Amino acid sequence: MFSGKLRSALVIGGQGIRARKLRTFLSMVSLFLGVLAVVAVQAGSEIAERAMLTDVELQAGKDGTLMGYIPGEKGASGIVETMLKGRSDAVAMISSQAIIGEPGVRPINEGGSPFEYAGRGGDYYGPQMICDASGKCTEQKEQEKKPAGQAIEVSMVALTGDIRQFKPFRPVSGTWLDFASTPSLAPRIVLNEEAAKGLKQYRVPGEMMIEGATHHVTPQIVGVVQDGNGQPRIYMRLDELRTWMPAAAEANDTNRFRGGGTQLEVYLQPGSEDLQQLMKAKLVGAGVEQNHLHFDTVNSKKRMQSELKIMRLIFLGMAFLVLLIGVAGILNVGLATVGERVEEFALRRAVGMSRMLLAGIVLAETLLTGLLTAALAIGAGAAGLQVALAMFGSRFPSLQGTAFPWEAGVAGVIAGLVAGVLGGLIPAIRAARIPIATVMRA
Amino acid sequence: MQPQVQVQAPLLQLNGITKVLKGQEEPRTILSGVDLTVHPGQSVAILGRSGSGKSTLLSLIGLFDRADEGQYFLHGNDITKLPERRAAALRSAEFGFVFQRFFLLKHLTAAQNVAMALVNGQGWSARRKRRQQVMEALETVGIAHLAKSKPARLSGGEQQRVAIARALVRQPRVILADEPTGALDTETGNLVVEVLLNTTRQGCGLVLVTHDHDHARKMGRVLELRDGRFN
Numbered sequence: 040m041f042s043g044k045l046r047s048a049l050v051i052g053g054q055g056i057r058a059r060k061l062r063t064f065l066s067m068v069s070l071f072l073g074v075l076a077v078v079a080v081q082a083g084s085e086i087a088e089r090a091m092l093t094d095v096e097l098q099a100g101k102d103g104t105l106m107g108y109i110p111g112e113k114g115a116s117g118i119v120e121t122m123l124k125g126r127s128d129a130v131a132m133i134s135s136q137a138i139i140g141e142p143g144v145r146p147i148n149e150g151g152s153p154f155e156y157a158g159r160g161g162d163y164y165g166p167q168m169i170c171d172a173s174g175k176c177t178e179q180k181e182q183e184k185k186p187a188g189q190a191i192e193v194s195m196v197a198l199t200g201d202i203r204q205f206k207p208f209r210p211v212s213g214t215w216l217d218f219a220s221t222p223s224l225a226p227r228i229v230l231n232e233e234a235a236k237g238l239k240q241y242r243v244p245g246e247m248m249i250e251g252a253t254h255h256v257t258p259q260i261v262g263v264v265q266d267g268n269g270q271p272r273i274y275m276r277l278d279e280l281r282t283w284m285p286a287a288a289e290a291n292d293t294n295r296f297r298g299g300g301t302q303l304e305v306y307l308q309p310g311s312e313d314l315q316q317l318m319k320a321k322l323v324g325a326g327v328e329q330n331h332l333h334f335d336t337v338n339s340k341k342r343m344q345s346e347l348k349i350m351r352l353i354f355l356g357m358a359f360l361v362l363l364i365g366v367a368g369i370l371n372v373g374l375a376t377v378g379e380r381v382e383e384f385a386l387r388r389a390v391g392m393s394r395m396l397l398a399g400i401v402l403a404e405t406l407l408t409g410l411l412t413a414a415l416a417i418g419a420g421a422a423g424l425q426v427a428l429a430m431f432g433s434r435f436p437s438l439q440g441t442a443f444p445w446e447a448g449v450a451g452v453i454a455g456l457v458a459g460v461l462g463g464l465i466p467a468i469r470a471a472r473i474p475i476a477t478v479m480r481a
Numbered sequence: 482m483q484p485q486v487q488v489q490a491p492l493l494q495l496n497g498i499t500k501v502l503k504g505q506e507e508p509r510t511i512l513s514g515v516d517l518t519v520h521p522g523q524s525v526a527i528l529g530r531s532g533s534g535k536s537t538l539l540s541l542i543g544l545f546d547r548a549d550e551g552q553y554f555l556h557g558n559d560i561t562k563l564p565e566r567r568a569a570a571l572r573s574a575e576f577g578f579v580f581q582r583f584f585l586l587k588h589l590t591a592a593q594n595v596a597m598a599l600v601n602g603q604g605w606s607a608r609r610k611r612r613q614q615v616m617e618a619l620e621t622v623g624i625a626h627l628a629k630s631k632p633a634r635l636s637g638g639e640q641q642r643v644a645i646a647r648a649l650v651r652q653p654r655v656i657l658a659d660e661p662t663g664a665l666d667t668e669t670g671n672l673v674v675e676v677l678l679n680t681t682r683q684g685c686g687l688v689l690v691t692h693d694h695d696h697a698r699k700m701g702r703v704l705e706l707r708d709g710r711f712n
Contacts, residue, residue, distance in 0.1 A: 043605030050600050058588035386584045387601065389545065390647070391573020393566050396602040475545040478580055479536045479659060 044396050051387075052403030055376075062372050066405075067412045069368025070458050074409075074416035076358035077454040082420055082447035084351040090438060091347070092340050097267030099339040100205045105307035105315060107334040113326040116303055120277065122318055123199045128311060130200040133277060134302040135284075136250045137195040139258070140243030144188020147241055151192040153269050154237050191237040193230075194270055195249060197277040205306040206266070211235070213262025216276055226279040228258045234271035235263045252284040309336075362454055365412075369405055369462025377401065377466045377473075384470050385477035398467035405463025406456060413455025417448050490557040491518045492654055492686040493542065498551035500537055500709075511537045513709040514551070519655065524678060524687040526697035529706035535690040536659055538706065542688060543576050543657045544568040556654075573603040577648030577685075579677070581660040583640040585632040591643045592628040595619060598647050618646040622676050638669030645676055655686040662696060674699055 056063045100106055109115050111133070119131045138146050148157040200218055202208075208215075216229055226247075230238065238260075247258045258275075266272060307314055315334055323329050377384070384397055421443040432438055500512040511534040519525055529535045540546045541553070544563065553561045555575065563571065577598075585594045595615045599606065606614070619625040622642040632640055641661060648656055658677055662670030674689075674696045681687050681701075689700055697703045705712045 044602040046605055047600045047602040054589065054593075058586075382584060383586055387597070388569070389543070389572065389578050390598040390601050391569050391603045391651075392601040393569040395566075476540050478578075478582075478584060479540050479545065 044399065047392075048396060048399040048403040049407075051400045052407055055380075055400070055404045056407055059376065062376060063408055063411075066369045066372045066408050066462075067415070069372075070362075070365035070409065070412045070455070070462075071416055071419075073358070073362030073365030073458060074413050074451055074454045075419055076361040077355065078416050078420040078447050078451040079423075080351070080354040080358045081450035082424060082444050084347065084354065085444035085446050086424075086438065086441055088344070088347050089444075090435075090441075091343060094267040095339045095343055097206055097208060097265070100306060100337045101207070102337055102340045103309040104205045104337040105309065105311055105334060106337055107305040107307070107315065107318070107332065109303040109305060109322065110327065110331050111303045112331075115322055115325065115327050118321050118325055119303060119305060119318065120199060122314075122321065123305070127200060127204075128308040129305060129314060130198055130202050130205065131277070131303060131305045132199070132202060133197045133280075134304070135195045135197070136192060137273065138190050138192050138248045139238070139273075140190025140241075140246065141188040142190075142246065142248055142255060143185065144190050145185040146190040146192035147187075148192055148237065148271065151194050151270055153233055154191075154240060154271070157237075189241060189243045191234075191241060191243055191271065193234050193237075194272045195280075196272060196274050197280040198274060199277050202274075202306065204308070208264040208266045211263040211265055213260070215262055215264070216274060218276060222276060222278045222282065223259070224279075224282060225257050225259050226275045226283070227261045229262045229264055229274040230260060231264060231266040231268055231272040231274075233269060234273055237271050249280070249284055252280075254283055256283050358454075362458055366458045366461045369408065369458060370465060373401065373405055373463055373466030374469065377470050380470075381473055381477055384473045385475050388473070388475045389478050394471040397473075398471040401467040401470045402460065402463045405466070406459035409455035409457075409459025409462070410452065411455075412458075413451045416455070417451040420447060420451065491554070492521050492523070492556065494518045494554040494557075495542070495548075496552045496554075498538070498541060498548045498553065500534070500541060500546070501549050510709055512541070512548070515706075515709070515711060517542075517704070517711070519686040519688060521654070521684045521686055522681050523702065524681045524689065524700040526700035526703045527688065527690045527706055528692070528694065528697050528703060529690075533706045534709050535706055539657050539659050539688065539690050542655075543578060544572050570603055573598070573601055573651060575654050577645075577651065577653035577656045579641070579645050579648050579656065579658040579661045581663040583632070583637075583644040583664075585640055585643055587632050590629050590631055591619065591624065591635065591639075591646075592616070594632070594643055595646045595650050598650050614650055615646075618650040619643075621649055621679075622646045636669075637665050638672060641665060641669070641673050642676060645673065649680060653685065655688065656680055658687065658689045658691075660691055661689070662691065662693060670696065 109119060116133060123129050123131050136151060140146065148154055198216065198218075201215070203215065211232060213229070216227060228247075245257055247256050249256065258273075264274070305318070319329070319332055319334075322332060387397060387400075388394070424441070424443050428438060428441060495515060495517040498512055498515040498517075499510065502509045502511055515534075515538060517525070517538075527535050527538065537546070541548050544560070548561065551561070552559060555571065560568075560571065585591075586597070589597070592612070592615050595618055596611055599611050599614060616625055616628065619628055622645050624639055624642050624646070627635060627639060627643075632643070635643065641664075645661075656677060661677065662673055665673060670693070677687055677689065678699060687700070689696070691697055
C-alpha cells in the first residue's frame with residue numbers, strides 16, 4: 040500500500056517536472072549554488088582534514104604514542120640504546136646534521152634549509168647558537184667562511200628500530216631500512232622527498248660528513264619516503280651510525296650545535312608506562328636530572344580535529360545561508376506552480392487521491408528537484424576538484440592523488456533533500472487544502 | 482473495509498440531505514431535506530436552474546463534501562460521516578466523475594490522462610495492466626486510436642470522451658456527470674450522452690446533472706431541483 044502511494048507520488052512528480060522543465064530548471068539554478076556551497080565546504084574540510092591529519096601523524100606521530108625528549112648528556116644515549124635494542128615496541132631516534140658532497144666546502148643549502156631557499160643569502164636559521172641541555176643558548180662566534188662547493192646539508196636521523204609504526208611515512212621509491220640485517224659499514228640511508236630533490240638537482244659526490252663522526256662515510260641510498268618534513272632529511276640505522284660516531288662523541292658542546300647528536304627522542308607504544316618508568320629510573324640513576332626528562336602522549340590529531348570541526352561548522356553555517364536562498368527560490372516557484380495547478384489537484388482528489396498523497400506529490404517534485412540539483416552540484420564539485428588538482432596539485436604535494444570525498448557527496452544529497460523538504464513543505468500544505476469542489480465550480 | 486453489496490439494495494440512497502453554505506454573509510440553505518435513491522443500472526437526470534443546488538448535490542453524492550443533515554447510504558452502508566481517507570478510497574473505487582469542462586492535463590496524452598485515475602495512491606498495478614485497462618476504457622468510448630494524442634489535438638467531443646474513459650477506467654458503480662454536454666454541440670452532446678447511457682447497461686448507476694431537457698428525457702428518471710428540494 041505504501042509502495043503504491045510512493046510510486047504514485049514519484050510517477051506524478053516526475054510527470055510534473057517534465058511538464059514544467061523551465062520552472063524546474065529555474066528552481067535548480069537557485070538551489071545549485073547553495074548545494075554546491077555545502078558540497079564545497081564539506082569536500083574542502085574533508086580534504087584539508089585528511090591532508091593535515093596525515094601530515095600531523097608523519098611529523099608528530101600517531102595519537103596515543105608515548106613520546107619522550109631526553110638530553111644526550113651523561114651517557115643517556117648509550118643507556119637508551121641499550122634498553123631499546125631489539126625491541127619492536129619502542130624506538131629511539133638521534134638527530135644530527137650531515138653534509139653530503141665535497142668535504143670542507145660551504146653546502147648549497149647551508150644550515151639544512153629547503154632547496155628553494157638555497158643561495159638566497161642569509162642564514163635560514165638566523166644566528167648560529169650553542170645550547171646546553173637546560174635549553175640555555177649562546178650565540179656562536181662567527182666561523183671562518185668556507186668556500187662554496189658541491190655539497191648539500193641535511194638533517195640526519197638515526198633510528199634504533201622501525202619508526203613507521205609511530206610515524207607512518209609514505210614510501211615514494213625504493214625500500215625502507217632493514218633493521219633485521221647485519222649492519223653495513225657503508226650506512227644505508229633513506230631520503231625524504233626534499234633531500235631526494237636536492238640530490239637530483241645538484242651533482243654532489245657520494246661522500247657524507249656527519250657531525251661528530253670520526254670519518255667520512257660513503258652512504259648507500261636505499262629509498263625515498265614522504266615524511267611530512269619540508270627540510271632535507273635522511274634516515275639511517277643507529278647501529279650503522281655507531282661504527283662511525285661513538286656515543287661518547289655526542290657529549291661535547293660542538294655537537295650540540297643546531298641540535299646535533301645530543302637530541303634524543305624516544306617513541307613508545309601506548310601502554311608502555313612500565314618501560315617509560317624504567318627508562319626514567321635508569322637515566323636519573325646515571326645522573327640525568329628528572330626535570331630534563333619530558334614524556335608526553337601524542338594527542339595532535341585529536342586536538343587538530345577539534346579545531347577543524349569548529350572551522351567546518353562556521354563554513355557550513357555560511358553555506359547553509361546560501362542554501363536558504365536556494366530554498367526561497369524553490370518555495371517561490373512551488374507556490375506559483377500550486378496556484379496554477381489548483382484544478383489539476385482538485386481533479387486528482389476527485390479521482391480518489393488523498394490529501395496526504397497530494398501533498399506528497401508536491402513534496403516529491405521538490406525532492407526530485409533537490410536531488411537532481413544535488414547530483415549536478417556533486418558532479419560539479421568532483422569535476423572542480425579534478426581541475427583544481429590538475430592546476431595546483433604540483434604546488435601542494437599533499438593534495439596529489441586526492442579523491443573526491445564521499446562525505447561531501449552525502450552532504451550534497453542531504454542538502455538537496457533538506458532544501459527539497461523546506462522548499463516544498465508550504466506548497467504541499469497549500470495543495471492539500473485545495474477543495475475538491477473546485478472542479479464543480481470551474 | 483469495503484461496504485458490503487447487498488442484493489436488491491439500492492446503489493445509493495440519500496435521506497433528508499441538507500446543506501447550508503456558511504460564508505461571511507448569512508448562512509444560505511442550498512439543499513433542504515433532499516431524498517434520492519439510485520439503483521444499479523438506473524439513470525437519473527437532475528434538472529434545475531443555476532444555483533438550485535444541482536452541483537452541490539452531486540458533490541455530496543461524490544463525497545467531495547459532507548451534508549449538514551441527513552443520511553447517506555452506499556450499498557446499504559451509512560457513509561454520512563466518512564473520514565477523508567476512506568472517502569478518497571470510495572471515490573476511487575465506487576465513483577466515476579465527468580465534468581462540464583474536461584479537465585484533461587495538457588502535458589499528458591489521452592492514455593496518460595485516463596491512467597491518472599489509476600495512479601492515485603489507491604493500490605498499484607503494473608504498467609502493462611494499467612495500459613490494458615486504459616485501452617479498454619478508451620475502446621469503450623470509441624477513441625482507442627487517439628490514445629497517444631495530446632488534448633490540444635482532440636476535438637471537444639473527443640476530449641469529453643477521454644474524460645469519460647477516465648471516469649470508467651476503474652469500473653465504478655456510479656457515474657456522476659455534471660453538465661457533461663454543456664461545452665459541446667448538440668450532435669457531439671448526444672454522442673456523449675449515448676456513451677454515458679451505455680454504462681448503465683453494465684449495471685452502473687448514472688446521475689446526470691443537465692440543463693438540456695432532451696438529454697434528460699433519455700434518462701430513466703428525471704428530477705427537478707428547485708429551492709433546494711426535488712419537485
